[in-house]
Amino acid sequence: MAKCDYSTFCAIESGVVVMPSVDLSPSLSLRKRAISAGAWNLGALVTSQAIRLGGNLVMARLLMPEMFGIMAIATTVSLVLHLLSDVGLRQNIIQSPNGDDPVFLNTVWTVQIVRGVILFASTLLIAGFAWLAQTLNLWSINSTYAAPELPMVLALTGFSAIFYGFQSTKVDLAVRAFQQKKVVFADFASQLAGLLVLLTLGYFTRSIWSLVAAGLVAAMVSTLLGHFWFEGPSNRLHWDRSALKELVVFGRWMLLSSAVGVLAMQGDRIWFGGSMSATELGVYSIAVLILGALQTGMQRLVGAVALPAFSEASRTNDTARLHALYYRFKLGFDLASLFFCGLFWTGSPLLISILYDQRYAQAGHMLAILSLSFFTMRFTVAHQVWLALGLTKYQAMDNIIRAVSLWGLLPLMLAIGGVEYAIWGVALHAFPTLILVFYVNCRLGLFNLKRELVVLPMLVVGALCGELLSSLAKALI
Numbered sequence: 162m163a164k165c166d167y168s169t170f171c172a173i174e175s176g177v178v179v180m181p182s183v184d185l186s187p188s189l190s191l192r193k194r195a196i197s198a199g200a201w202n203l204g205a206l207v208t209s210q211a212i213r214l215g216g217n218l219v220m221a222r223l224l225m226p227e228m229f230g231i232m233a234i235a236t237t238v239s240l241v242l243h244l245l246s247d248v249g250l251r252q253n254i255i256q257s258p259n260g261d262d263p264v265f266l267n268t269v270w271t272v273q274i275v276r277g278v279i280l281f282a283s284t285l286l287i288a289g290f291a292w293l294a295q296t297l298n299l300w301s302i303n304s305t306y307a308a309p310e311l312p313m314v315l316a317l318t319g320f321s322a323i324f325y326g327f328q329s330t331k332v333d334l335a336v337r338a339f340q341q342k343k344v345v346f347a348d349f350a351s352q353l354a355g356l357l358v359l360l361t362l363g364y365f366t367r368s369i370w371s372l373v374a375a376g377l378v379a380a381m382v383s384t385l386l387g388h389f390w391f392e393g394p395s396n397r398l399h400w401d402r403s404a405l406k407e408l409v410v411f412g413r414w415m416l417l418s419s420a421v422g423v424l425a426m427q428g429d430r431i432w433f434g435g436s437m438s439a440t441e442l443g444v445y446s447i448a449v450l451i452l453g454a455l456q457t458g459m460q461r462l463v464g465a466v467a468l469p470a471f472s473e474a475s476r477t478n479d480t481a482r483l484h485a486l487y488y489r490f491k492l493g494f495d496l497a498s499l500f501f502c503g504l505f506w507t508g509s510p511l512l513i514s515i516l517y518d519q520r521y522a523q524a525g526h527m528l529a530i531l532s533l534s535f536f537t538m539r540f541t542v543a544h545q546v547w548l549a550l551g552l553t554k555y556q557a558m559d560n561i562i563r564a565v566s567l568w569g570l571l572p573l574m575l576a577i578g579g580v581e582y583a584i585w586g587v588a589l590h591a592f593p594t595l596i597l598v599f600y601v602n603c604r605l606g607l608f609n610l611k612r613e614l615v616v617l618p619m620l621v622v623g624a625l626c627g628e629l630l631s632s633l634a635k636a637l638i
Contacts, residue, residue: 208349212349212352212353212356213352213450213454214450214451214454214516215356216356216359216360216375217447217450218516218517219360219363220359220360220363220371220372221447221517221518221521222518223363223364223367224363224367224368224369224371224372225440225443226439226440226443226444226520226521227305227308227438227439227440227442227443228368228369228372228439228443229442229443229446229447230305230308230437230438230439230440230441230442230443230445230446231305231308231310231311231314231369231439231443232314232369232372232373232446233305233430233434233442233443233445233446233449234305234306234311234315234430234434234442235311235314235315235318235373236318237427237430237431237434238284238287238315238318239284239318239319239321239322240423240426240427241423241427241431242280242283242284242287242322243280243322243423244419244420244422244423244426245419245420245423246276246279246280246416246419247416247419247420248272248408248409248411248412248413248416248419249411249412249416249419249548249553250269250272250273250333250408250412251333251336252411252468252548253269253407253408253411253412254266254269254330254333254334254337255333255336255337255468255469255472256411256468256472256475256476256548256549256551257407257411258476259404259407260333260334260337261334261337262404263394264399264401264404265401265404265407266330266334266394266396267330267396267397267398267399267401268399268400268401268404268405268408269330269404269408270329270330270396270397270398270399271398271399271400272405272408273326273327273328274326274327274398275326276326277322277323277324277325277326277327278322278323278326280319280322280326281319281320281322281323283319284315284316284318284319284322285316285319287315288312288313288315288316288319289312291306291311291312291315292312294306295307295309295311295312300435301435303438304434304435304436304437304438305433305434305435305437305438305439305442306434306435308439310369314369314373317370317373317377318373318376318377320377320380321376321377321380324377324380324381324383324384325380325383325384327384327388328383328384328387329384329387329388329391329393329395329396330393330396331387331388331391331392331393331394331396332344332347332387332391334391334393335391335393336465336469337469343390343391344465347383347386347387347390347391348383350382350386351379351380351382351383351386352379354378354379354382355375355376355378355379355382356375358371358374358375358378359371359372359374359375362374362375411551411553412553413553417557417560417561419560421557421560421561421563421564422560422563422564424564424567424568425560425563425564425566425567425590425591426563428564428567428568428571429449429567429571429583429584429587430442430446430449432571432572432575432583433445433580433583436575436580436583437580441580444520444521444523444524444527445524445527445584447513447517447521447524448509448513448524448525448527448528448531449531451512451513451524451528452505452528452531452532452534455501456534456535456538459494459497459498459538459541460538460541463490463494463541463542463545464545466490467486467490467542467545468545468548468549470486470490471483471486471487471545471546471548471549471550472548472549474486474549475549475550475551483546483549484606484607487542487543487546487607488609488612490542490545491539491542491543491612492612492616494539494541494542495539495616495619496616496619498535498536498538498539499535499536499539499616499617499619499620499623500619500620500622500623500626501532501535501623502532502533502535502536502620502623503619503620503621503622503623503624503625503626503627504532504623504624504626504627505528505529505532505535505623505627506529506532506533506623506624506627507529507624507625507627507628507631508626508627508628508630508631509525509526509528509529509532509627510522510525510526510529510631511525511627511630511631511634512525512528513525513528515634527584530584530585530587530588531584531587531588532588533588533589534587534588534589534591536592536620537591537592537594537595538591540594540595540598543598543601543602543607544556544559546605546607547601550605552601555597555601558597559594559597559598562593562594562597563590563591563594566590566591566592566593566594567586567587567590570583570586570589570590571583571586571587573586574586
């Protein structure tokens with residue numbers, strides 16, 4: 162294929178020519194705004210995960226492991242429904258030339274509300290099916306799906322879809338303009354509110370309902386802050402055909418991507434819900450929680466900083482700047498991902514033994530295996546470039562590969578070696594996506610073999626650090 166610039170490639174691949182837009186903050190360079198946004202998001206990442214982990218550590222001592230297993234299924238159902246209907250509304254606001262147009266924003270908000278209502282109704286329907294299945298004894302008595310609390314937990318967690326459906330687009334505008342300060346404080350306030358409810362109800366009731374209530378309160382506070390604390394045009398119901406057409410063009414591949422992506426991201430809990438007891442799934446959810454807290458935080462940091470920066474470079478057709486931004490973000494993300502991959506591989510048993518009691522000891526072994534997923538997660542930066550260029554079909558293809566790989570590996574591994582082998586399948590299922598990443602990045606002129614290889618020693622550095630910490634801990638004991 163003949164070499165072409167980014168605007169030409171984007172036009173050919175997506176059918177949409179991205180036009181230049183006015184700089185959102187002319188007084189500040191893109192680099193300074195990205196650094197500022199990154200600093201705020203890094204602070205938010207540390208604070209957010211500290212709150213989340215701290216709350217989990219306390220609740221692990223107040224609640225039984227099976228309660229975390231039941232909640233893992235309810236959370237999985239919620240995420241599955243949300244991602245099955247995700248058309249990339251937030252990403253569209255960030256990357257679109259019309260992202261600050263009130264007509265466009267109000268159309269997005271209206272679509273978002275309709276989606277929230279549908280998600281809530283769908284959750285109630287699934288809760289009804291769960292109750293019926295239990296009544297008819299369709300599940301094994303040792304299965305998490307047979308837990309009597311599950312139907313009501315599902316029904317109540319569905320209310321969060323209503324709250325998030327009414328979330329203001331002012332929050333998305335703040336991300337688009339690198340105004341991360343308020344976004345960070347709003348997230349912190351909503352998490353803190355949820356944590357206070359969690360600890361209070363957890364202490365007095367020692368029940369799973371404290372986990373449910375905390376999630377609902379956090380969602381409600383987040384939505385209220387979005388409307389009343391952020392600056393920008395207030396939302397109202399509006400339906401514009403041209404705006405809706407843009408949402409459809411951008412979101413058709415995002416919808417497919419999210420639909421298959423959720424099968425890849427949550428497929429393990431869907432399978433394990435039927436093959437693990439609630440207690441076993443609760444222990445597994447602890448390993449997933451720790452790994453997910455770090456990985457989600459890193460992905461959120463990249464999405465909040467890299468995507469706006471890549472999108473601005475794309476809108477101005479500045480190929481050189483896009484190249485430079487990509488390699489700069491990727492270097493840092495590669496080094497961090499590979500270091501954590503090695504660190505958790507050797508240090509996970511120690512970490513779990515320090516944080517949790519003996520009931521959760523097996524989570525250390527599970528976490529060590531799952532940490533291999535850091536190796537492929539480092540290519541998240543490439544996904545942000547694809548989104549910035551409007552090449553959402555490649556994101557969909559990536560998730561299709563993940564879903565097919567996971568849903569092919571898990572039943573096979575469960576049949577061959579049970580849950581132990583299946584966890585290895587969860588950790589390694591994303592490796593086939595590297596073929597697509599390298600292919601697309603080669604076409605975009607963003608693949609450099611030397612850069613891919615030179616960062617690999619950081620994996621060994623992380624493993625040695627984990628082994629050193631484990632040895633020191635054993636010597637002290």
